[in-house]
Amino acid sequence: MNGKLIVFEGVEGAGKTTQLNHLHQWLQQDPDFQDLQQQGLIPEVIVTREPGGTPLGKALRSLLLGQAEYGAIADHTELLLYAADRAQHLAEVIRPALAAGSWVLCDRYVDSTVAYQGYGRGLSLSLIETLNHIATQGIASDLTLWLKLNADTGLTRSRQRGTLDRIEQATHDFHRRVQRGFESLAAAHQHRIVSINAEGSVDAIAQHIQTLVKRRLKTWYGHHLKT
Numbered sequence: 724m725n726g727k728l729i730v731f732e733g734v735e736g737a738g739k740t741t742q743l744n745h746l747h748q749w750l751q752q753d754p755d756f757q758d759l760q761q762q763g764l765i766p767e768v769i770v771t772r773e774p775g776g777t778p779l780g781k782a783l784r785s786l787l788l789g790q791a792e793y794g795a796i797a798d799h800t801e802l803l804l805y806a807a808d809r810a811q812h813l814a815e816v817i818r819p820a821l822a823a824g825s826w827v828l829c830d831r832y833v834d835s836t837v838a839y840q841g842y843g844r845g846l847s848l849s850l851i852e853t854l855n856h857i858a859t860q861g862i863a864s865d866l867t868l869w870l871k872l873n874a875d876t877g878l879t880r881s882r883q884r885g886t887l888d889r890i891e892q893a894t895h896d897f898h899r900r901v902q903r904g905f906e907s908l909a910a911a912h913q914h915r916i917v918s919i920n921a922e923g924s925v926d927a928i929a930q931h932i933q934t935l936v937k938r939r940l941k942t943w944y945g946h947h948l949k950t
């Protein structure tokens with residue numbers, strides 16, 4: 724795969740969507756990135772998310788996050804629905820984009836399943852690893868930006884924004900276990916996952932991310948860059 728997959732992860736309300744949009748805008752102005760695009764090395768930047776990055780995924784997202792129209796969702800059903808969303812997302816969006824050399828900026832990916840269904844719901848981590856492997860066909864992120872925020876602070880932000888979805892409504896203990904899941908993942912995958920302090924201002928966090936991505940641009944495409 725020639726393209727790059729950059730993933731934003733974190734607890735509810737950590738600021739992933741906000742920062743993903745900032746990075747997208749910044750890439751459109753960065754001279755190095757523009758230079759690479761003009762050389763035809765990076766045809767497109769795709770902004771997407773899980774769940775819900777495809778038409779089928781949008782239907783799955785509304786089943787997963789909507790209100791209890793069908794009664795309670797069993798934990799393994801929830802896991803399989805996230806896996807189905809991901810398999811479709813890989814086949815329809817991520818794999819073709821990476822094969823073309825494009826960048827994919829993705830709001831959540833495999834680590835969310837480990838943190839939420841593994842640490843949060845207590846499902847088998849090895850089962851999750853197997854399902855993630857089936858869904859992704861082994862495609863890992865090139866860089867995962869973990870926006871590290873206290874779970875309670877994130878939930879307060881989500882609450883201030885409006886009504887909470889089905890998963891946001893889970894107990895505080897559940898969300899604290901999710902946070903511990905992200906901490907364990909970051910400790911175990913230090914090259915792939917970079918921890919970003921998400922307590923600061925939107926601008927300070929955006930600057931931190933830009934510095935990191937600028938450095939990666941040089942690592943990934945150094946010999947093609949003029950600067």
Ligand code: T5A
Binds near residue numbers: 922
């Ligand atoms: N899920 C997902 C699983 O359980 N398993 C899986 O495998 C996958 C893929 C997805 C849900 O599905 C679960 C996890 C989730 O529960 P979602 O709507 O995509 O649902 O949920 P989130 O990804 O959590 O999206 P949120 O919008 O809730 O959080 P974000 O994107 O992290 O935060 P953002 O940027 O929308 O900001 C939230 C609020 O905080 C403010 C923003 O203005 C906004 O109001 N904010 C800040 N405030 C102060 N300081 C800052 N630095 C701020 N940054 C943003």
